[in-house]
Amino acid sequence: MSFLPEEDQEFLDSNGIKYELLTEKSSDGAERRGVLFPGFAFDGNLRMQKEGALVVCESCDLLVLVPDGYATTKLDSFYTLPRLKRPDGGDPQAANGETALFKKAWQFWSRHLDDKEWRVEIDGLRTYLSYIRGELRNA
Numbered sequence: 001m002s003f004l005p006e007e008d009q010e011f012l013d014s015n016g017i018k019y020e021l022l023t024e025k026s027s028d029g030a031e032r033r034g035v036l037f038p039g040f041a042f043d044g045n046l047r048m049q050k051e052g053a054l055v056v057c058e059s060c061d062l063l064v065l066v067p068d069g070y071a072t073t074k075l076d077s078f079y080t081l082p083r084l085k086r087p088d089g090g091d092p093q094a095a096n097g098e099t100a101l102f103k104k105a106w107q108f109w110s111r112h113l114d115d116k117e118w119r120v121e122i123d124g125l126r127t128y129l130s131y132i133r134g135e136l137r138n139a
Contacts, residue, residue, distance in 0.1 A: 003033050005071050008125040017129075022063075022102050034102060035125070037062040044137040046084040046092070054085055062132065063106055064125070074118035075128045079106035084139070092139035111135055 002009055002021060012019055020036040040062035047054040063079040081104060086092055097108035113131070 003066060004035070005124060008071075011124070011126045024102055032101070033066040035064045035066060036102075037064070037129075040132075042133050042136040044139060045087050046136060046139055047087055047089075048082045048084060054087070054089055057082070057084060060084060063101060064128065064132075065101075071124050072120050074113050074115075074123070075125075076113070077111050078109045078132055078135075080109065081106055083107045084136070086139065095139065109135065 003023075004012075004021070011017075018038055020038070022034045022036055024032050026032045038061050039059045041059045043058075046057050048057040048060075061081040063081075064075060065077070065079075067073045067076070079099060079101060083098075084092065084095070084107060092109070094110040095107060097110070098105050099108045100106075111131075
């Protein structure tokens, strides 16, 4: 059974967006839920490490955690694999952490929408994925 609202499920399915619903127990025993978007395409100047060199990266695996109470509770931050770098080799702003989730070490992108940026009953994965694309493009 899906833990996503029907509107999100319909958006993903009708647009042919590849995704997987993930669940795991966190260290405190609570259930953690996430949506994995394998091969998430984006524009921008981000790079990844490959065979000792920084090469242009146009897609990554993207993980969005789904909090209890979503969609009246806003989505917050996101995670990428592989680790993405700026062209100078540095980490993008507020994306220098690493978090173990679903048996992988993810790059943590600390991004927080304020309350006026999340419109309850309007916003969802459609708007959040657009927001993430903008963050990756401008990183």
